[in-house]
Amino acid sequence: MNWSRVQAIIGRELLEIVKNRLLIFTIFLPPLLLTIIPIGMFAVLGNEMTGGNLNSGGSLERLVALSPNMAKYSPNELMQLIVFQQFLVLYLVLPLIIPMTVAAHSIIGEKQARSLEPLLATPIRTGELLFGKSIAAVVPAVLATWLAYGVFFGGASFVTTPRVLAGLFNPMWIVAMIVLTPLLALLSVSIAVVISSRVNDTRVAQQIGGMLVIPAVALGLAQTTGFILLNALTFVIGSVVIALIDVGVLYIATKIFEREKILTQWK
Amino acid sequence: MIETIGLTKHFDGNQAVQDLNLQVKQGEIFAFLGPNGAGKTTTTRMLACLIAPTSGQARVAGYDVGRESDEIRARIGILTESPGLYEKLSAVQNLDFYARLYGMTNADRADAVKKYLSMLGLWERRDENVSSFSKGMKQKLAIARALLHDPKVVFLDEPTSALDPEAAKIVRDFIAELKSEGHTIFLCTHNLDEADRLADRIGVMKQRLIQVDTAENLRRKLYGRRVVVRMRAVMDAHIAALKPLIFIKHVDREDNRLALTVDDPDGMTPTIIRALVQANGDIQSVAEEKHSLEEVYLNLVGNGGGAK
Numbered sequence: 001m002n003w004s005r006v007q008a009i010i011g012r013e014l015l016e017i018v019k020n021r022l023l024i025f026t027i028f029l030p031p032l033l034l035t036i037i038p039i040g041m042f043a044v045l046g047n048e049m050t051g052g053n054l055n056s057g058g059s060l061e062r063l064v065a066l067s068p069n070m071a072k073y074s075p076n077e078l079m080q081l082i083v084f085q086q087f088l089v090l091y092l093v094l095p096l097i098i099p100m101t102v103a104a105h106s107i108i109g110e111k112q113a114r115s116l117e118p119l120l121a122t123p124i125r126t127g128e129l130l131f132g133k134s135i136a137a138v139v140p141a142v143l144a145t146w147l148a149y150g151v152f153f154g155g156a157s158f159v160t161t162p163r164v165l166a167g168l169f170n171p172m173w174i175v176a177m178i179v180l181t182p183l184l185a186l187l188s189v190s191i192a193v194v195i196s197s198r199v200n201d202t203r204v205a206q207q208i209g210g211m212l213v214i215p216a217v218a219l220g221l222a223q224t225t226g227f228i229l230l231n232a233l234t235f236v237i238g239s240v241v242i243a244l245i246d247v248g249v250l251y252i253a254t255k256i257f258e259r260e261k262i263l264t265q266w267k
Numbered sequence: 268m269i270e271t272i273g274l275t276k277h278f279d280g281n282q283a284v285q286d287l288n289l290q291v292k293q294g295e296i297f298a299f300l301g302p303n304g305a306g307k308t309t310t311t312r313m314l315a316c317l318i319a320p321t322s323g324q325a326r327v328a329g330y331d332v333g334r335e336s337d338e339i340r341a342r343i344g345i346l347t348e349s350p351g352l353y354e355k356l357s358a359v360q361n362l363d364f365y366a367r368l369y370g371m372t373n374a375d376r377a378d379a380v381k382k383y384l385s386m387l388g389l390w391e392r393r394d395e396n397v398s399s400f401s402k403g404m405k406q407k408l409a410i411a412r413a414l415l416h417d418p419k420v421v422f423l424d425e426p427t428s429a430l431d432p433e434a435a436k437i438v439r440d441f442i443a444e445l446k447s448e449g450h451t452i453f454l455c456t457h458n459l460d461e462a463d464r465l466a467d468r469i470g471v472m473k474q475r476l477i478q479v480d481t482a483e484n485l486r487r488k489l490y491g492r493r494v495v496v497r498m499r500a501v502m503d504a505h506i507a508a509l510k511p512l513i514f515i516k517h518v519d520r521e522d523n524r525l526a527l528t529v530d531d532p533d534g535m536t537p538t539i540i541r542a543l544v545q546a547n548g549d550i551q552s553v554a555e556e557k558h559s560l561e562e563v564y565l566n567l568v569g570n571g572g573g574a575k
Contacts, residue, residue: 008367012353012360019355019396114349118412121315121347122368123340260318264278 001131005124009132010139013106017140026101027140031094031148038087039155042080073163080160081167088173091149095185098141103192106133111262120259127254134189134250141185149177172232180235183242190249197257268293268420268451269314273323276309283309285475287323291468293419296442296452298466300459300564305472307455308348311422314453315345328419341369344413345422350405354398358389358408361397362415369416376415383411386441402429410438414445421445424455439465463560471567478567485563491516493556494532494539496525499549508546512538526556 017023070078110116119129157165269291276284284306291297301307312318314327316336325332328342352361359380366376384390387407397405406429413421426442427435442465446452456462462469463482470479478485498505501523509515509527514535517528529535532555543550 002370004370005368008364011367012356012364015360016353016355113351113354114347115351115353117317117347117349118345118351118365118409119368121317121340121343121345122365123337123370124368125337263312263317 002123002125002128005128006132006135009124009129010136013133013136014139017102017136023102023105024140027098028144028147030097031091031144032151034087034090034094035148035152035155038084039152039159042084042156042159073167077161077164077167080164084156084160084164084168087152088168088176091145091152092176092180092184094145094148095138095141095181096188098144099137099185099189100192102137102140103133103189104196106137107193107196117263120263126257126259130193130250130254130257134186134193137189137192138182138185141188142182145181145185146177170232172235175232175235175239179239180242183239183246186246187242187249190246190253193253194249194256197253197262268295268329269297269325269327269453271310271314271323271325274310274313274320274325275322276306276313276318277321282474284313287472287476289470289476289479291451291453293451294446294449295467296446296454296465298454298456298462298469299472300456300462300469301472302568306474307472308424310472311345311424311453311455315343315422316340341416342418343420343422344416344418346409346413346424346426348424350409352397352405352408352412355396357394357396358384358400359393361408362412365412366415371416379415379417380411383414384408387411388437403431403434406430407434407438410441418450420451420453422453422455425457426454427456427458427461435461459560459564469560471564473568482560482563485560485567486558489563489566490556490558491528492530492532493519494527494529494536494553495556496527496539496543496548496553497551498523498525498543499551501525502546502548505543505546505548508542508548509539512542515539 017027070081073081107116110119153165153169156168269289271287271289274284274287274289275282287306287310299307299310309318313320313332314325316327316332316339319333327339330338330342332339353364356364362380362384363376366379371379380393381390384393387410389404389407389411392400392404397408400408406426410423410426413423423442427438430438439461442452442454452465454462454466466482468479468481469485471477471485478488480488501520505525506518506520509518509525512535514531515527515529519526519528527539529539536553536555540550540553
């Protein structure tokens, strides 16, 4: 792996992203919307979420039974905490969605602009090219997610109690943001590269890749309904598993990226 | 500098290039002609290590295609059919990116970018996004990109196709200059006049290589050399006067002109003129007939390769 070539790819890709206002808009708007919505919801509803009755759902009881330290919260706080945490799950979905757009555009767009042929005629190796493109797609996705996460906390501090805020700012989500978010983004990009090697329409690539969010959404639903409880350990284990999958998918992406087929058969 | 032995490429059973045997010397401009679909681009892509041959061997800049592709890629420059530039980046950013891929140092990159943008008249617009460039400017920028790293072999696919006459001349002069600097140029073109003016040798391709030679030798092989004499009127007596001249291989009579096939027009024309004047021929003009490369090309491509 020649790192100066990888750096050149990353630099060029990021420069193109920065110069593409529509792409910037696509990267940063959805996370900010998904942040503003819950904050706005809490600002409007305030403390009217449970009516003060812990037994109103049944799910709340199940959650407290699973995690006794949650008993310290008032019913309203507990409800706020749970609802906020559901929105936090969205921050695991975002790094799966955002880089898909960038990565699909990065390879298919390059082919459509016919810039891939002169690029492949340089000494760059397939692994260097794909790794550079992957990192360049991961960086804005992670930055957008982190930015949204920061705004989320900033906003939450105005609409909830310090106890709920402390409950949200826990090791589990710190691990998720620092470790899991980049790994999920890389997974999304690697899969986008695999799909982009097989189709030559960015929309098709994005639609196929969109299915990636299903496991993350399922995870969120499972937590909402109290069937599972996400904690720091599950996130650490999840991060290790995702990292291994990343390496595997990126390896496969490099192997199935057939320069010749892409140059001669993509029209 | 370029050598192929039995180079062949099939795509899903379709033969794109068949048994190509070719040698291009260092510092030579080699023009590769042929109709669309003749295999020119496929050959270029094989030599540039972009696609693998189905069979046969090729060496470029002293390295084997396939086995030493990385070495070859580092030593060649290529102008593809389409400029393939990054439209949202400036001219400098486009070139600097490629220079980094070739491992050039910061100082070398800056020098090379300035040198080629200046030579091709793009320096003043170096910081503008390529999307604002005309087709010709993009083509010139793509040529600069192919040359940045001072490649030994340069593959140029239709280098002047998008250019106005003035820009085309700049590029042609530039190609000639590259040759003088020792670069080997492999030029794919449909512009026969350009090939005639620039190329040391010409290869005509139609899946297989039909002919390779200098433009002059191709003309001679196909048509011989002919002296055309225009007269006020051509009489039988004039033709009879030429009969004793055994060095004339063939006489064509066309209205008021005679076309005489000879080996050495320069040496034999005075004798021909004397014979016709003595036979009371009123000569209006005498010139050696020049067949255009277009005629040569159409002849070769049209009849599938056999010289007349």
